[in-house]
Amino acid sequence: MSTYRIQGATGDWEVVIGLEVHAQVTSNSKLFSGSATAFGAEPNSQVSLIDAAMPGMLPVPNRECIRQAVRTGMAIEAQINKWSRFDRKNYFYADLPQGYQISQLYHPLVGEGSLTIEADEKAGIPADKVIGIERIHVEQDAGKLMHDQHPTMSYVDLNRSGVALMEIVSRPDMASPAEAGAYLSKLRTILRYVGSCDGNMDQGSMRADVNVSVRRPGEELGTRTETKNVNSVRFVMQAIEHEASRQVDVLEAGGKIVQETRLFDPGTGSTRSMRSKEDAHDYRYFPDPDLLPLELDDAFLEECRASLPELPDAKRARYEGELGLSAYNAAVLTADVDTFAWFEALLAETASAQGKQPAEVAKQAANWLISEFFGALNKLGKSLEDSPISHEQAAELLALVGKGTISGSIAKQVLETMFETGDNAGIIVEREGLKQESDTGAIEAKVDEILAANADKVAQYKDGKVALFGFFVGQTMKAMAGKGNPQVVNEILKAKLG
Amino acid sequence: MTELTELGVAQIRDGVANGDFSAVEVATAFNANVAAAQEALNAFIIATPEKAIEAAQATDAKRARGEALGKMGGVPIGMKDLFATFDVQTTAASHMLEGFKPQYESTVSQKLWDAGAGMLGKLNLDQFAMGSSNETSYFGNVISPWKRNDGGNAALAPGGSSGGSSSALAARLCPAATGTDTGGSIRQPAAFTGTTGIKPTYGRCSRWGVVAFASSLDQAGPMARSVQDCAIMLEAMAGFDAKDSTSLDMPVPNWEAALSGDMKGKKVGIPKEYRVDGLDEDVAKSWDDGIAWLKDAGAEIVEISLPHTKYALPTYYIIAPAEASSNLARYDGVRYGLRDLPDGANLQDMYAATRAAGFGPEVKRRILIGTYVLSAGFYDAYYTQAQKVRALIAQDFAKAFEQCDVILAPTAPSAAFGLGENVDDPLKMYLNDVFAVPASLAGLPAMSVPAGLNREGLPLGLQVIGKAFDEQGVLNAGLAIEARAQFSAKPEKWW
Numbered sequence: 001m002s003t004y005r006i007q008g009a010t011g012d013w014e015v016v017i018g019l020e021v022h023a024q025v026t027s028n029s030k031l032f033s034g035s036a037t038a039f040g041a042e043p044n045s046q047v048s049l050i051d052a053a054m055p056g057m058l059p060v061p062n063r064e065c066i067r068q069a070v071r072t073g074m075a076i077e078a079q080i081n082k083w084s085r086f087d088r089k090n091y092f093y094a095d096l097p098q099g100y101q102i103s104q105l106y107h108p109l110v111g112e113g114s115l116t117i118e119a120d121e122k123a124g125i126p127a128d129k130v131i132g133i134e135r136i137h138v139e140q141d142a143g144k145l146m147h148d149q150h151p152t153m154s155y156v157d158l159n160r161s162g163v164a165l166m167e168i169v170s171r172p173d174m175a176s177p178a179e180a181g182a183y184l185s186k187l188r189t190i191l192r193y194v195g196s197c198d199g200n201m202d203q204g205s206m207r208a209d210v211n212v213s214v215r216r217p218g219e220e221l222g223t224r225t226e227t228k229n230v231n232s233v234r235f236v237m238q239a240i241e242h243e244a245s246r247q248v249d250v251l252e253a254g255g256k257i258v259q260e261t262r263l264f265d266p267g268t269g270s271t272r273s274m275r276s277k278e279d280a281h282d283y284r285y286f287p288d289p290d291l292l293p294l295e296l297d298d299a300f301l302e303e304c305r306a307s308l309p310e311l312p313d314a315k316r317a318r319y320e321g322e323l324g325l326s327a328y329n330a331a332v333l334t335a336d337v338d339t340f341a342w343f344e345a346l347l348a349e350t351a352s353a354q355g356k357q358p359a360e361v362a363k364q365a366a367n368w369l370i371s372e373f374f375g376a377l378n379k380l381g382k383s384l385e386d387s388p389i390s391h392e393q394a395a396e397l398l399a400l401v402g403k404g405t406i407s408g409s410i411a412k413q414v415l416e417t418m419f420e421t422g423d424n425a426g427i428i429v430e431r432e433g434l435k436q437e438s439d440t441g442a443i444e445a446k447v448d449e450i451l452a453a454n455a456d457k458v459a460q461y462k463d464g465k466v467a468l469f470g471f472f473v474g475q476t477m478k479a480m481a482g483k484g485n486p487q488v489v490n491e492i493l494k495a496k497l498g
Numbered sequence: 499m500t501e502l503t504e505l506g507v508a509q510i511r512d513g514v515a516n517g518d519f520s521a522v523e524v525a526t527a528f529n530a531n532v533a534a535a536q537e538a539l540n541a542f543i544i545a546t547p548e549k550a551i552e553a554a555q556a557t558d559a560k561r562a563r564g565e566a567l568g569k570m571g572g573v574p575i576g577m578k579d580l581f582a583t584f585d586v587q588t589t590a591a592s593h594m595l596e597g598f599k600p601q602y603e604s605t606v607s608q609k610l611w612d613a614g615a616g617m618l619g620k621l622n623l624d625q626f627a628m629g630s631s632n633e634t635s636y637f638g639n640v641i642s643p644w645k646r647n648d649g650g651n652a653a654l655a656p657g658g659s660s661g662g663s664s665s666a667l668a669a670r671l672c673p674a675a676t677g678t679d680t681g682g683s684i685r686q687p688a689a690f691t692g693t694t695g696i697k698p699t700y701g702r703c704s705r706w707g708v709v710a711f712a713s714s715l716d717q718a719g720p721m722a723r724s725v726q727d728c729a730i731m732l733e734a735m736a737g738f739d740a741k742d743s744t745s746l747d748m749p750v751p752n753w754e755a756a757l758s759g760d761m762k763g764k765k766v767g768i769p770k771e772y773r774v775d776g777l778d779e780d781v782a783k784s785w786d787d788g789i790a791w792l793k794d795a796g797a798e799i800v801e802i803s804l805p806h807t808k809y810a811l812p813t814y815y816i817i818a819p820a821e822a823s824s825n826l827a828r829y830d831g832v833r834y835g836l837r838d839l840p841d842g843a844n845l846q847d848m849y850a851a852t853r854a855a856g857f858g859p860e861v862k863r864r865i866l867i868g869t870y871v872l873s874a875g876f877y878d879a880y881y882t883q884a885q886k887v888r889a890l891i892a893q894d895f896a897k898a899f900e901q902c903d904v905i906l907a908p909t910a911p912s913a914a915f916g917l918g919e920n921v922d923d924p925l926k927m928y929l930n931d932v933f934a935v936p937a938s939l940a941g942l943p944a945m946s947v948p949a950g951l952n953r954e955g956l957p958l959g960l961q962v963i964g965k966a967f968d969e970q971g972v973l974n975a976g977l978a979i980e981a982r983a984q985f986s987a988k989p990e991k992w993w
Contacts, residue, residue: 049602053828055595056582056604056707058742090824090872092849099827154845156832284872286881289713289821291743 004124004176006214008248015244016221017180018172018211019236021187022165023197024141024204025068031140031164032059032102039203043146043157051162053097058290061086065164066294068196069109069138070304072166075194075311076133078113080301084137085293090284094156095143103139103167105285109294110136115190116313117182118331124178131183132171141165166197172211172221177237184208184233185335189312192337207231210264212243214251222247223257227271230264238269246271315340323347323362332370338384342391343369349395354402361402368398368411376415388419397425410434410482438485440492443476446484447492450475461497469493502527503670507573507727508754510673514557514572521554521561521572525616528574531671532618538993539641541656541666543579544587545619550574553616560614568614569734576666576675579620580627581607581718582707586617590709591625591635594829594836594856604707605739606676606718613734618672621662625858626826627683627711630930632661633921634860642691642914643669643989647955652916654956657687657930663721664691668989674722674731678708680715681814682910682934685946688721689909689959692948692987694980695721696728696973699966700941701746703732704739710825712818713744715938725947725976729753732969748967756970759978762796766975767902771807772933774911780952781908788906788949788960788979795978802898802905806890810936813891815928816871816884817939822861823868829856863924892940899965904975907933909946909959933961943969947976948985957987 005012030037033050050057073080085107088100113133119125143161145154168187174180188206191197198205208231213224225247227239247257261280262271310318312334319330333343343366350365351358373394377387397414400406406414406429417428429435437443450472451458461468476489502524505513514521529547536542557572582588582600589595603611611617625634632640632655642656642665656665660677664687667675677684679697688695696719703718710716720731733753739745768789773782789799831837831852838851857865871880898905910930920927937944943966946959960979964972 052833054582054600054602054834055588055590055598055709055828056600056705058706060741060743088824090827092827092830092846094830094832094845097828097833099830100824282874284824284869284874284877286820286824286872286877289744290710 002124002175002179003126004178005217006244006248008252010252012217013214013244013248014217015175015240016172016213016215016224017174017176017240018224019170019174019180019183020209020211021168021170021184021206022208023168023191023199023206025065025138025164025166026196026198027062027064027068027164029062029064030162031062031065031138033162035162037163039200039205041159043155043159045159047158047161051097051158053099059102059288061291061294062164065138066109066296067300067304068164068194069136069166070296070301071194071308072168072191072196073110073113073136074305074308075190076113076115078133078136079111080296081107081109081111082296082301083107083293084109086288086291087285088288091281093142094154095145095158095161097143097158097161101140101142102288102291104137106287107293108135108137115183115186117179117186120178120182123182124176125182129173129179131173131179134169134171136166136168139165139167172213177240180210180240181233181237184236186312189335193309193311195309201231201233204231208236210236210239210243212240212247213257214244214247222251223259225257225260225262225271227262227264228274235264235266239264239271242270319362323359323366325362325366329366329370333366342384342387345391346394346398349392350398350402353395353399361398364398364402372412372415376419380419388422393418393424400425400429404436404438404485405429406434406436407482407486410436434483436485437480437483438488440488443480443484443488443492446476446479447472447489447496450479451496458497469497472497503531503673505673506723507570507674507730508724510573511567511569511571511730514561515567517561521557521616522551524572525550525554525574525618528618528672531669532666535669535671535993539643539665539669539671540638541622541640541662541669541671542576542619543589543591543622543637543662546586546617547619549586549617551616553611553614557614557616568612569730570610571614573614573673574616574618575610575731576618576621576663576672577607578623578660578663578676578678580623580678580709581676582709583607583617583620586620588620588709589637590627591623591637592856592858592861593636595709596636596836598835600707602707605704605741606708606735609737610676610731610734615734621660621666621675623662624659624683625861626709626822627659627678627680627716628822628860628864629658630682630686630927631655631915631917631920632658633917634658634858636858639917640665641917643991643993644691644914644956645989645992654914655690655917657690657910657914659683660687660695660721664688664693664695667691667693667721667723669991669993670988674720674727676718676735677721678711678716678718679934679938680711680717681818681938682931684719684721685934685944685959685961686910686930688946689948689961690914690957692957692985693721693723694725694728694945694947694976695719696732696945696969696976697938697943698732698736698969699746699943701744702736702943702969704737704742704745706739706741712821713825714821715814715818717938725945725973725980726754726757728945728976729757729973746967751970753970753973757977758974759795759981761792761975761978764797764904764971764975765800765902766792766797767800767802767898767905769802769804769807769898769905769907771804772907774932777908778912780913781911781958784949784952784958784960785906785908787983791979791982792906792975794982797975797978800902802901804891804894804898804936806887806894807936809887810891810939811928811932813884813887814931814935814939815867816880817888819864819868820872820881821868823865823872826857826861826865829853831856860924888939891936895936895940895942895963903965903968904971905963906975907961907963909933909961913952913954913956913958937963942966943972945972945976947979947983949979949983950985951987957985
């Protein structure tokens with residue numbers, strides 16, 4: 001149970017949240033036409049006769065869009081409806097060429113499913129929580145109006161008109177902004193795993209309508225408002241916080257919540273009224289007579305299921321179980337497609353470079369990736385996608401460490417050089433003479449020098465100031481320009497100091 | 499030699515193939531008739547004589563090269579102005595689309611051109627195919643070439659919505675024309691003008707590129723002056739089209755080759771519910787004639803029942819306007835067609851002004867009806883209910899066809915009426931389609947063939963309704979009637 005409460009002047013309030021997420025389906029062409037769907041194209045360069053709703057044009061469903069929605073449904077363990085149907089949602093707007101949006105009201109493609117958000121104490125999510133998903137239906141996106149192109153006229157760009165969207169409707173199962181944020185992040189992760197949506201919220205590929213109401217703990221549901229088109233996890237959380245406190249203020253002042261549609265202003269983090277229920281459109285939904293009902297056969301469903309990748313929850317469990325990673329590392333590495341893809345490639349290369357089983361080198365690879373590599377990338381302001389080195393190069397570096405050719409601290413230095421030059425680790429180590437010194441004789445000689453030069457400290461150490469051991473290690477390593485094998489240095493020092 | 503414009507599709511096709519005359523001669527003759535009748539009959543919105551000649555020249559050249567000519571080789575036709583034709587104005591007889599030149603060609607018209615047909619022009623129709631008399635056209639009503647034999651000179655309706663097609667056929671302005679039928683728009687005008695037309699099974703002809711009225715009912719079909727000509731042209735028009743999700747994925751039979759008026763072993767159903775009280779006497783008599791002819795052709799006559807017939811018209815007038823109200827939403831002044839932008843108008847004002855100016859009264863009436871029946875609180879009572887009744891009507895037919903092979907009924911409850919006689923009473927106008935609408939709701943093939951003249955000297959049509967996909971059965975029964983009705987009357991030329 002979420003403990004999130006809004007402390008009003010008259011007592012505590014609970015928040016009830018549901019999200020309707022619009023996710024653009026990853027496909028080469030639109031839901032009912034052959035037009036391209038690429039982001040950022042010249043206005044009106046990806047518009048077919050169908051998208052522009054020319055007289056006599058007819059929609060033909062794109063199999064790939066349906067397939068992606070079905071796969072998404074399977075990924076949230078939802079019921080897949082073998083019989084579904086498209087309906088028309090009628091309203092007039094300049095970005096809606098047909099005068100209706102083809103959607104699915106009465107018989108959606110995907111029925112009841114769910115996903116699990118993970119416990120996060122810091123965020124106020126004490127335990128894993130299952131969030132219900134009521135349905136996923138498929139529908140057309142609208143075009144875009146541009147109001148800044150002409151002093152008195154608006155321009156219309158129909159590139160997006162007809163692009164396939166999945167509308168993923170949650171149950172009102174979330175009770176805090178953190179839970180809503182976690183739900184949206186998890187959903188995005190699943191979509192990206194499945195490959196049915198790229199999840200690029202800043203490009204509008206994913207956006208959420210946020211339904212919020214408040215109530216006294218345990219009481220009946222309050223009246224909800226719907227805040228439209230919020231396009232980041234952070235904004236969704238902000239919108240909920242603002243909207244919930246606004247509702248509490250209204251109620252505590254003796255007012256009533258009006259069921260209405262609201263807009264989120266990212267600048268101020270607040271919401272404002274767009275239209276009330278009274279002004280709501282009557283969409284006059286009815287089955288689209290241009291389209292036959294969508295009937296899916298078993299072979300199609302089997303193919304959809306067989307094509308699903310390992311999903312986030314399963315992967316995380318496997319990382320912890322089979323690979324023995326910490327819960328934290330497993331969570332970090334499975335949070336995104338790019339991350340686990342990099343990790344798994346690195347792991348395979350590392351295992352083969354060191355002639356070991358993946359499970360034997362998984363911790364090394366995971367630790368290095370998270371603590372060294374991400375940090376180094378961050379410093380450069382780069383993401384995994386545009387990493388200056390490949391996973392083969394990284395595996396070679398890890399193998400040098402694993403075989404004791406260089407130490408962990410030298411590895412950091414080598415990585416920096418790799419980033420700068422793009423050279424392979426082996427070449428850098430060779431060129432700059434960074435090979436670790438494991439020769440006992442050489443190390444003994446250095447240790448003797450250090451002990452001789454620091455006779456006073458040796459005396460103190462022998463008197464019981466054992467903390468000085470680190471000092472001797474540091475001095476030795478320094479004298480050896482960091483190349484001394486730390487294990488050997490330790491052993492020799494211990495022996496000499498008695 | 500007979501006048502070329504008296505010839506039908508088969509005769510022209512064969513004559514051109516045999517070298518009896520050239521395709522250009524045929525096109526030239528029809529072009530002349532079109533031009534001469536335009537002022538009096540107003541059957542065409544625009545004539546395209548150059549297109550007809552161009553296609554004819556291509557056919558003649560093919561013949562000269564010894565190549566095979568298409569199914570419609572050398573046949574010039576009229577194209578109902580509901581079919582999008584590349585770079586040729588396509589209006590649906592509405593001000594809304596005046597001047598609109600599509601940069602695409604409808605599937606059906608393309609198939610006809612591919613089969614060797616040429617285009618004489620774009621035929622007038624009721625606006626957006628909504629009407630039964632052609633009086634709703636923005637470009638003026640079509641006049642029927644027929645006159646009553648009462649010595650009066652009343653201008654008569656050619657039927658609708660394919661009234662340009664029917665008038666042009668009866669007046670010999672073309673040997674064949676395309677029609678579309680949503681609730682009788684091929685059959686009723688054919689009956690009114692003594693011509694022949696078939697609405698095939700829903701899905702036989704692609705709707706791609708045909709301006710939509712009511713998607714679940716709209717179906718294109720041929721109109722001509724004989725059953726054989728209809729069979730030939732339907733073969734050219736029909737066929738699966740991946741661009742239309744409701745298109746039938748079935749091979750197109752060779753209907754012409756299988757034509758046979760022999761009805762031995764066939765059962766013809768006579769629906770008792772169509773024998774309504776106060777049925778026009780002449781219509782009743784022609785129906786009896788039809789029964790006798792089919793008996794003579796060897797058929798067994800059985801009485802059948804279609805119990806939900808009386809609900810067909812109200813059902814149709816819920817479903818068709820509902821779909822139309824949505825289909826016509828795209829005419830908003832934003833992308834093409836008429837835009838009426840009053841000074842200082844915002845988007846809503848532009849919609850209102852554009853649609854007020856662009857649509858005629860009947861179109862507006864149906865948009866309003868359709869919007870109403872789909873609106874919140876009324877949807878279940880009207881639309882959902884209508885869909886249930888539609889299913890019952892289809893079931894009626896399915897049961898009836900367990901007892902018979904085809905159904906025989908009148909096409910329309912009366913002969914052609916005078917222009918202006920029904921305009922003030924939409925309900926009376928809607929009643930024209932009472933016998934046509936049930937087959938439309940059930941998606942069944944149905945045709946009208948001329949049966950004779952009534953006491954006023956005006957043509958009456960008989961309707962044959964068949965099982966789904968059984969156009970052959972319909973055409974064959976039509977042929978049996980045609981052979982016995984010996985309909986040879988034609989309007990006296992007054993234009």
